[in-house]
Amino acid sequence: MMKLITNNLFQTFFVIIMAVLILITVFAPMIAPYDPTSVDITASLQDSSNEHIFGTDKLGRDIFSRVIYGGRSSIVLAIIATMLSMLIGMTLGIIGGLNGGRIDLLITGIANIFMGLPGVTFMIAIAALMGTGVNSLITALVINSWAGVSRIIRSKVLVLKKENFIESAQALGASQGRIIIKYFLPNLMADTIVLFAGRISTAILSLASLSYLGLGIQPPTPDWGVMISESRSFFRTVPLAIMGPGLCIVILSFGTNSLGDLLRQYFESKQ
Amino acid sequence: MLKVENVYKTYNSGIVKRRQLPVLNDISFEIPSGISVGLMGDSGCGKSTLARILIGLLNADSGRVIFDGRDISELSGIEKKKFRRKMQIVFQNPESSLNPRMTILQNMLEPMIIQKLYSTTEQKSIVLEKIKTVGLSDNLLLRYPREISGGEAQRIVLARILTLNPSFIILDEPTSMLDMSVQAQILDLLKRLQAELNLTYLLISHDKRVVEWFTEQTYLLKNGTLHKERSEKHKGLS
Amino acid sequence: MGSDIIIKNLNIKFLRKDGDIHAVKDVSVEFKAGQVTGIVGESGSGKSVLGMSILQLLPENAEVSGKITYSGMNILLKNEKQMREIRGNKIALIPQSPSESLNPSMKIGNQVSEIFRHHKRQSRHEALKSSECILEEFHLLDVPRCMSSYGFQLSGGMKQRVVSSFGIAANPHWVIADEPTKGMDRVLETQITEVLGEISKRTNMLIITHNLMLAQELCDRIIVMHNGCIIEKGDSNIFKNPLHPYTEGLVKSMPENGMVPMPFAQQKQNNNSCGICSWCHDKSDICTMEKPPLFKVAGRLVRCFQYAQSGKRL
Numbered sequence: 001m002m003k004l005i006t007n008n009l010f011q012t013f014f015v016i017i018m019a020v021l022i023l024i025t026v027f028a029p030m031i032a033p034y035d036p037t038s039v040d041i042t043a044s045l046q047d048s049s050n051e052h053i054f055g056t057d058k059l060g061r062d063i064f065s066r067v068i069y070g071g072r073s074s075i076v077l078a079i080i081a082t083m084l085s086m087l088i089g090m091t092l093g094i095i096g097g098l099n100g101g102r103i104d105l106l107i108t109g110i111a112n113i114f115m116g117l118p119g120v121t122f123m124i125a126i127a128a129l130m131g132t133g134v135n136s137l138i139t140a141l142v143i144n145s146w147a148g149v150s151r152i153i154r155s156k157v158l159v160l161k162k163e164n165f166i167e168s169a170q171a172l173g174a175s176q177g178r179i180i181i182k183y184f185l186p187n188l189m190a191d192t193i194v195l196f197a198g199r200i201s202t203a204i205l206s207l208a209s210l211s212y213l214g215l216g217i218q219p220p221t222p223d224w225g226v227m228i229s230e231s232r233s234f235f236r237t238v239p240l241a242i243m244g245p246g247l248c249i250v251i252l253s254f255g256t257n258s259l260g261d262l263l264r265q266y267f268e269s270k271q
Numbered sequence: 272m273l274k275v276e277n278v279y280k281t282y283n284s285g286i287v288k289r290r291q292l293p294v295l296n297d298i299s300f301e302i303p304s305g306i307s308v309g310l311m312g313d314s315g316c317g318k319s320t321l322a323r324i325l326i327g328l329l330n331a332d333s334g335r336v337i338f339d340g341r342d343i344s345e346l347s348g349i350e351k352k353k354f355r356r357k358m359q360i361v362f363q364n365p366e367s368s369l370n371p372r373m374t375i376l377q378n379m380l381e382p383m384i385i386q387k388l389y390s391t392t393e394q395k396s397i398v399l400e401k402i403k404t405v406g407l408s409d410n411l412l413l414r415y416p417r418e419i420s421g422g423e424a425q426r427i428v429l430a431r432i433l434t435l436n437p438s439f440i441i442l443d444e445p446t447s448m449l450d451m452s453v454q455a456q457i458l459d460l461l462k463r464l465q466a467e468l469n470l471t472y473l474l475i476s477h478d479k480r481v482v483e484w485f486t487e488q489t490y491l492l493k494n495g496t497l498h499k500e501r502s503e504k505h506k507g508l509s
Numbered sequence: 510m511g512s513d514i515i516i517k518n519l520n521i522k523f524l525r526k527d528g529d530i531h532a533v534k535d536v537s538v539e540f541k542a543g544q545v546t547g548i549v550g551e552s553g554s555g556k557s558v559l560g561m562s563i564l565q566l567l568p569e570n571a572e573v574s575g576k577i578t579y580s581g582m583n584i585l586l587k588n589e590k591q592m593r594e595i596r597g598n599k600i601a602l603i604p605q606s607p608s609e610s611l612n613p614s615m616k617i618g619n620q621v622s623e624i625f626r627h628h629k630r631q632s633r634h635e636a637l638k639s640s641e642c643i644l645e646e647f648h649l650l651d652v653p654r655c656m657s658s659y660g661f662q663l664s665g666g667m668k669q670r671v672v673s674s675f676g677i678a679a680n681p682h683w684v685i686a687d688e689p690t691k692g693m694d695r696v697l698e699t700q701i702t703e704v705l706g707e708i709s710k711r712t713n714m715l716i717i718t719h720n721l722m723l724a725q726e727l728c729d730r731i732i733v734m735h736n737g738c739i740i741e742k743g744d745s746n747i748f749k750n751p752l753h754p755y756t757e758g759l760v761k762s763m764p765e766n767g768m769v770p771m772p773f774a775q776q777k778q779n780n781n782s783c784g785i786c787s788w789c790h791d792k793s794d795i796c797t798m799e800k801p802p803l804f805k806v807a808g809r810l811v812r813c814f815q816y817a818q819s820g821k822r823l
Contacts, residue, residue, distance in 0.1 A: 455762035480764035
């Protein structure tokens with residue numbers, strides 16, 4: 001374990017910072033000095049000071065508090081969306097891989113179509129169709145992500161299918177259900193976890209992009225993507241209005257990616 | 272005990288342009304109970320395909336496999352599950368025959384759990400009994416398959432098959448990935464068990480000397496057809 | 510022809526959380542240039558570990574002590590950069606499992622050429638020509654097709670030949686062949702034996718194997734290992750007339766000799782007794798109390814107390 005950390009100091013560093021950031025967002029109510037939505041025009045566009053660590057935005061809201069609260073929706077939504085896409089992707093990947101033949105052909109074909117869709121453009125289209133809000137965000141993210149998952153899981157299932165221990169289980173009379181639950185799933189665990197971490201990373205970036213474009217979380221709810229969008233006009237006065245949320249997005253995205261990489265190395269060493 | 276009648280199997284490959292690879296052509300033979308029969312042939316000739324058809328993991332295109340008087344393709348779901356208690360298979364690669372995410376103990380309990388045999392306490396004591404039968408110590412039980420050697424793994428595979436009290440075991444190149452000395456140990460163990468438990472074996476191997484030592488009858492699979500190589504009187508224990 | 514490889518007091522331990530494994534126990538041996546030496550033993554005897562240590566190809570948790578001298582230098586003291594010059598160039602490896610040694614995404618021709626371009630500094634054109642020559646030497650049929658194929662398109666035997674050709678492409682002084690016939694059928698085995706025989710005429714060779722017949726046919730000197738120690742050392746007649754009970758046990762296990770099995774090994778073996786005393790028919794009291802040293806007797810080295818009188822203790 002220690003070897004893993006010493007060989008990957010850069011990634012471990014980011015994972016730790018990300019963990020700290022997540023903790024801060026979790027305990028936002030206790031840490032944030034101000035209510036993130038409280039407006040005070042008299043205090044607008046102030047640079048960092050003792051009262052406002054990151055300064056204030058156009059409406060006089062404390063940027064630091066908004067940054068801290070902003071992570072909450074991003075993180076929760078990213079996790080939910082990734083879990084859903086993993087669920088759909090894994091189910092279809094396992095069904096396709098196990099059955100082979102026409103079913104597999106059908107599922108792979110559908111997955112290929114979805115993978116060919118232009119990501120952000122498609123998400124915009126969905127948001128336009130379904131209106132803005134949490135549901136359309138999650139739908140957009142899931143549609144964009146499930147196909148890749150199913151492809152990876154399917155190929156792993158194809159490899160596992162040929163292993164003798166699967167055939168042995170069949171020869172012993174195990175039901176298909178038991179084989180999936182006790183034989184396939186545990187052996188897919190490592191890949192699943194690594195995939196999950198990696199995809200949260202993408203989800204965070206996608207969420208931020210959508211919010212930036214105004215298709216996601218709506219103001220006044222604090223959200224990093226929204227904050228970056230709003231701050232375009234005044235960031236020269238208050239640079240931290242963009243850099244604060246920007247840095248957080250980078251930390252979270254890179255952190256989950258690094259976590260995925262570390263986990264992958266950990267599981268590989270166990271082989 | 273086992274009768275194979277006119278089995279054909281062809282593999283189809285390609286989706287757009289279908290190609291046919293005939294692997295088994297009119298295979299018929301019989302294996303009486305209590306003896307060891309050998310099956311030889313070049314790599315990739317269809318020996319393993321035949322083994323999988325016999326054990327019901329693969330369906331033949333036509334023909335019948337009759338075990339203990341019943342055509343196995345006509346067995347109901349429940350009957351087929353019971354059939355699996357009587358006929359088992361040991362594969363070539365010991366390391367991939369056990370679920371790597373389960374301990375040796377869990378791997379050994381699987382057959383009894385799947386077949387819903389015995390109570391939990393009885394299962395554990397049977398595991399201890401069988402692991403001793405194959406000459407291994409019970410401190411292996413808490414290890415994982417990757418932590419034991421190939422020879423040990425193959426013996427575990429054998430031990431857990433024995434928990435079902437089978438009467439017929441197909442041995443698909445059981446020792447070709449093991450050292451020669453371990454091969455001798457395992458084949459000797461199999462012979463002893465055959466005498467004790469009145470087992471019938473089908474040994475698939477590419478090694479002529481091994482097959483001659485182990486079996487009373489040998490068949491050769493060549494170009495999809497079966498040829499009888501030799502037949503001897505029932506061998507005593509060496 | 511290259512120099513001898515001299516191993517002195519080699520100890521290799523694998524450090525693990527649930528108990529270290531002492532894989533090679535104080536082994537001293539000389540592999541002489543101009544001879545083919547075989548290291549024979551079961552899995553777990555330490556033979557592969559010994560071979561891999563010469564090229565410093567052991568896993569990270571390996572603790573190595575002792576000396577391996579080659580061309581007047583201690584190889585164990587060399588760093589990774591220096592080892593890269595030795596590997597492939599001076600001492601080459603033909604590894605187990607040929608399918609795992611081939612890069613699945615490169616054509617065979619390119620992989621073989623890589624060796625000529627890297628170690629011999631040949632141009633792309635020259636390297637391809639050299640690759641064709643060497644594949645022909647290894648009796649690969651239809652060399653042009655082979656050169657433009659990928660690993661998965663070749664049969665097991667062809668892959669083994671290709672990987673063997675990697676081993677000698679750079680004309681090394683020494684070739685270490687690690688279990689060259691593992692898991693192969695008789696037809697393949699015969700072909701590979703032939704190939705190895707030809708290689709042995711061009712370079713010095715060390716063959717690590719559990720296949721006694723292979724060792725007998727190809728090797729001038731044979732070392733038998735058991736549980737990390739050398740238990741017998743002699744020439745190629747060692748299996749026709751084994752002196753150590755374990756060597757005898759190995760010989761009797763062979764199908765042509767009746768496949769008489771040795772009893773299953775006990776789990777824990779300590780260093781205060783002979784490794785096989787639990788089942789040896791010729792044992793005496795001292796065998797269970799002390800680990801036997803090597804005795805020199807009749808041109809052989811045997812680690813057995815039976816020869817304490819007739820032989821000379823080392």
